[in-house]
Amino acid sequence: MPQLPLPRRYRPSTFVFALLLLLAGLVPPSAATAAHAATPGPSGSAAALPQRTLLIGQSNHAAWDDYTSFAQAPAGGSVYYELASGTWVSPAHADYARFLADRGRTVQVGISWKDNPPGFTGGDENAKAARSRTVTQELADGEYADRFQTLIDFVDAHPASQFLLRLDYEVSSAYHCTDATCASYKNAFARIRSLIDARTHQRNVQYVYHPVRGEYEKLYPGDGVVDRMGVSVFAHELCLPIHDTGGYLYNGTPPANYDTTALQCRNAYLGTDQWGNPAPVWKNWDYDANVLKMMKFAKDHGKKMIVSESGMMNFTDDGTDTSGLEASRGNLWVQRLFGLLAYSGPIPNMPGTYDLSDVITTVTYIDLDFRHGWDGVNDDSFDFPPGSTWFVDGRLSRYTDARATFCRGLTTSGFGSTCT
Template sequence: MTTPHARRPVRTRLLLSLICATALTGTTTWAASAALPDPTPRSAASGTTERSATAAQSSPSRQLLIGQSTKAAWDDYTSFANAPAGGSVYYEVKSGTWVNQGHRDYAAFLADRGKTVQVGISWKDNPPGFNGGDESAKAARSRQVTQELADGAYTDRFNTLVDFINAHPDATFLLRLDYEVSSYYHCTDSGCSSYKNAFRTLRNMFRGRTHQNNVRFVFHPVRGEFATMYPGDDVVDQIGVSVFAHELCMPIYDNGYLYNGTPPANYDTGSLQCRNAYIGKDQHGNDAAVWKNWDYDGNVLKMMKFAKDHGKHMIVSESGMMNFTADGSSTRGLEQSRGAEWTRRLFGLLNYSGPVPNLSGTYDLSGVIRTVTYINLDFRYGWDGKDDGSFDFPVNSTWFVDGRLSQYGPAKDDFCAGLRDRGFTTTCRT
C-alpha cells in the first residue's frame, strides 16, 4: 500500500485480487532461502488443518516485519513486544525517490540497525509520463512503462535507492519489483513478457550496481495470476502475497457492500468462509469432488504450493485487519472477537497442511511462508495512519479500522502466541 493520492480504489484492488488461478503442478526440489536463518522454532499450536507439533520442530525460523510507511507502526508495536526483524516502506519510479520523507526516515531507522527492509518499488500507482486521466488510462501507461523498464529505461530513477543500499551493507533489502502485480497494470501480451523481462532487467541492474550480497528480489502478484506472470526461478528469490480479509475468508464491508457472502442474523463468521471443492475420495474410494468450507482463499493455497514446487519461500508482504462493521457504528473500528479470529487464521496459514481446492491429495505447506509483514497502523486516518486531517477513510469503507495491535486484547494475545508458536525470531515481552 502507498499514499492515498497514488492508491487505486479499494474495490478495484479487491476485484483484481479475485482473478481465478488454474491448477498448478511442479516437482522442483525445495531450496532454502539465503535471506533467513534456519534455527529450530518452538512447537506449533494444534489445529485440524495444521501439521503436528513434532513436524513443526524441523521448520526454519520466521521473521516479522512491521509497518508500511512510518516509524509510528514500529513505536506502537514495540510498546509491548521486542523489536521485530525489520519493516516495510515504498519507493516510486516516477520521482526516483521514496514516496515521502516518512518512508525514507523509516528505511534509514531500520537500515542503520542492520534490520530487514522490504522496499515496494512502484510504478503502477504513479507511472512516469502519466499526468492525469482515469484508472484505465493510468493502467495503460503503467503497462507501457513496464515494457520501457524491460528495455532498460529509467535507470537514473534508482540512483537514490542504489546509493542507500550501498551505504547500509549490514541491512538486508527485500525489493518488491512493484507490488500486487497484475496483467491489468503490467502485461502487454498474454504471456506477460513485459513484466517478466522488466523484473529480470531490474534485478540485473541492481546486481550490477550494489556492492554487497544483501539484496533479495520479491515477486508479489495478485493471487490469481502468479503462474502466468512468474519471472523465473533464476531471478525470483521470494514470492510475496497480501493477506487482508478475503485471503482469510473473513467478511468485510466496503461502503455498505459485503464481500464474502451474506451474513446471517447473528453475523457468525464461521458461516462466511470460502466454499470450494477439492478432489477427494467417495465412499467407494474413487476420486470425487468434495465440497468444503475453507479458512483460506484457494488461490493463496495454490500460490503456496506453486512456491514450494519452485523451491521458493514466501513472504506475506502486506497484512492487516479490515472493516468488519456493516454500518460504521464502531467509532474506533475495533471489533475484538473478529480481530482475534483474523489473527488466528493468519498464523494458522503459516502451518497449513491439508487439501488444496480443485486439486487431489493433501499438501504440507507449513514451511513455505517465512516472513510476515504486519502493517500495524490506524487505517481510520489513511495509509500512513496519521490523524492530521490530510486524509481519512469514510467510516463505512473497507479500510476503516484501527489495526494497531496495542489497542486490542484477544487479538494482541493471539498475535503474540502466534509469534511464539510459529518460531519467529522475535516475540512479545512477557
C-alpha cells in the first residue's frame, strides 16, 4: 500500500500509536463525582452568543466543494505544511491554501514535524517519536529557520487573510518533550513564533497550541505566546465508541468491561480494582473529562479555543455496509459536537459548575470521505479497509438528519455562515 505525503494519521502505524497516546491521557483525577449529563448553555438568539467561525477541510478543495453544495461558504479551511521539506505537504494542500487566501479567508495551517521529522531515515514509531523529540529541541535551539520561508512568503502575499498556525498538532510528551518539564516544546513554540513574527510584514497571524487532550497543561507554552488553544474532536472526546476490525474501541477499555449501547464516558471513579488502581464506573457523561478541563484551563488563561480537527468516525459498521454512512450515530455525533460548544455544567471529579459556552469560537469540520484515505479521493491510492476505525463517509451532503442538525447548530451557536 503506497504511503502518501498526507498530514497526521496518514500511516496506520502512526494513527495507532497516536491513539494509544490519546487514550493514555484520558485518566482524570480519582475522586468520585456525581453523574451529570451535558446541559445546554444559555438560551437565546445567536446575537447573544459569541461570534463563531467555521473552517472546512484538511487537505484539498474536495471538502469545500462538498460543503458549499448545500451551504454558504464558510470562513475558511485547514491545510498542512511540513518542516522536513519546508513547504506544503502536497500540491493539493498548496492549491487549497491559495484558494482560501486569494479570497481573504481564514487559513489554519498545521506545521508538522512529528509525522515526518527532518533527518528520520526509517524505523518504528518509537524511533520516529525519538527523532521528533530531538527535532523539537533543535527548533528550540534555532535550527531549521529556513524551512519556514515558503510559509512566511505566503502569509506576506495574502495580507487580507488570517492565518492560524498550529505549531505541530496533537502535541504530546512522547513526540515533543525531551524532559519532564517539556521545555523543548515550550521553547520551540516561542522560538518559531518569534521567527515568523520577525519576518512577516503584517500582523495577520495567530498561534495555536493544540495538545492531546490529556496533556494540555504539561506542554502549555505560556500565556505570552499562545493566542488560541486547539482540540481534536472525533469519537472519544464525545464519549462515543468506535468500531475497528475485531471489535469496539472505547477509551482503551476491553469489550468485557463496557456496554457500547451506553454511549457514555467512564469519567468517574469509585473504589479500587484488584490491583489497587482507581476503578472507573459508568457515569452519565457525554464529554470526556479532559476536554472539559481543557476548556476550563483555556478560559482561566483568557484563551479562546478552536476545534482544530473534527469529523465522524466508524461508530457502527463491521464492514458489511460499504457505504460508510453513520445514519444514526452520525447525527448523535453532530448533536454532541454542538452541545460541547454550549456546555455549562459540572466537570467530572471537580466541585461546582462551570459556564464554558463562550470558550470555543472556531470549529474545523473535515467533511471528507475517509474510506478513501486522508484526502478522501477515490483513486485507489490509499483506502482504509472495511470495518476499520476510519472507514466512514464524513461528507455532510450524504446525510439528512446529521446535515440538518449541523445546519441548525450553526444558527443556534452564533456562526457567521449557515446552511440548510
